[in-house]
Amino acid sequence: MTKPIKEMSTGQLTQQLFEKLKAQLNLFYLALSFFTRIPVPKTMFYSEALLSRSNQYFSLVGLVIGLLLALSYASFSAFVPINIAILLVMGVSLLLTGAFHEDGLADMADGIGGAFAIEKRLSIMKDSRIGTYGAVTLIIALLLKFTLLVELAKQDSNHLLLAIVLAECLSRAIAGSLISSMPYVCDSEHSKSKPLAQAQSSSELSILLLIGISPLIFYSSEVILCLVLILFVFRRLFKQWLLAKIGGFTGDCLGAAQQISQLLIYLTLVSFANKDILSGVVG
Template identity: 40%
Template structure:
């Protein structure tokens, strides 16, 4: 019983740690911080995404009572950038700057650590945000896309963490706490959670799991293969970029459906 109590307390702390790591939402629980707990918290990334998606959908619903859908989407996206601190978008910009401007692994990693944004990162951000807004406008059930995209997209970095190695020196990286290899058991838990949510939403979008699986699989394979070729593994910024890519891929599939 004592061991179980410790385990449940650790899981509770891991959830709040994940929420605090990915968002600006205050952690309302006492955290016995450790690198192991931070790594353990990764399993809750899709759950944090679902909570964010619920906020986005509720905000869109309220705004849509008075404004047209495009304005609502842009305001929701602005809220997303604020509440997450543009966490994943920053990773996208840094990753594209590094891969576009560096000709060696060392140069790419050095550029990726630079806080300044370059041409490649700027273009990537503009195109990603513009494409996201355009795809959301083109989807019939915008609220559903707002709910599921943040949840499903956060499964991709877990797959990359499980399948690949971390290439940046963890002692000098802001992503040190999540740099350890992600366990297979927790990956299965996160995967079944995302697929379970798709079943809950069956009434509004039957077979929602199909576009989710397509988006996650395609980005994991393509982005992961590119990272392996150009960096030899993943970085924290590359994981953030994978979230943005998966969101766009999922919205694209949903727009075609």
């Protein structure tokens, strides 16, 4: 009589585990569908509450994008020169994400640079048109990204591929972590980022950061320490700056944080590469 009961208990445990894994996979699909143009299964279930919880997988989305971009570069570089391959990869990145984060960077630059009153700044950020501040910021950011990627490619293809994966993954962890420590200030009911701006639990933040730092295992302790320190200082200063300028964050600010973090990661890796500190880190 006891054997069927044990088998039933094991089956229930297995079913519960399966349901939990299915729920987490659904959260990942929600994050992937929100931040990219990558197709997701039609069985994905959507709700604003679930989309809010999906913030823990922002960095995993970055990891997927990074791997796709690394694969794209490996394919392009077999047929065209390095600089052209990098331009093509940047184009693929924009196609994969719909320029989601770049748009946020430009909108934040327009809003904060184009007004003094908080209400006016938030109003400008909601405007779909791009202004002078946004255009100039975006051009500089894209040119800097291209230049840094070319410099990394000159060192070694492996350095570039790892850098792309790391930057896409870790930068989203930094941006997503701001949700846990700042109020959401955009009060528009039509804001596409509002469902993501709810409170972030400690477990969600931990998952976000653990996935974000995972590519660092391929780097030396000196590189890891420097990157962590630079990104920590940036996050702290960026948070204080946003609080002073608009009293919190918007979805555009998260996009800007991702773009700036990404550039800081590339800049740091280029600095180490020029000092030959990265020599031997990648096999």
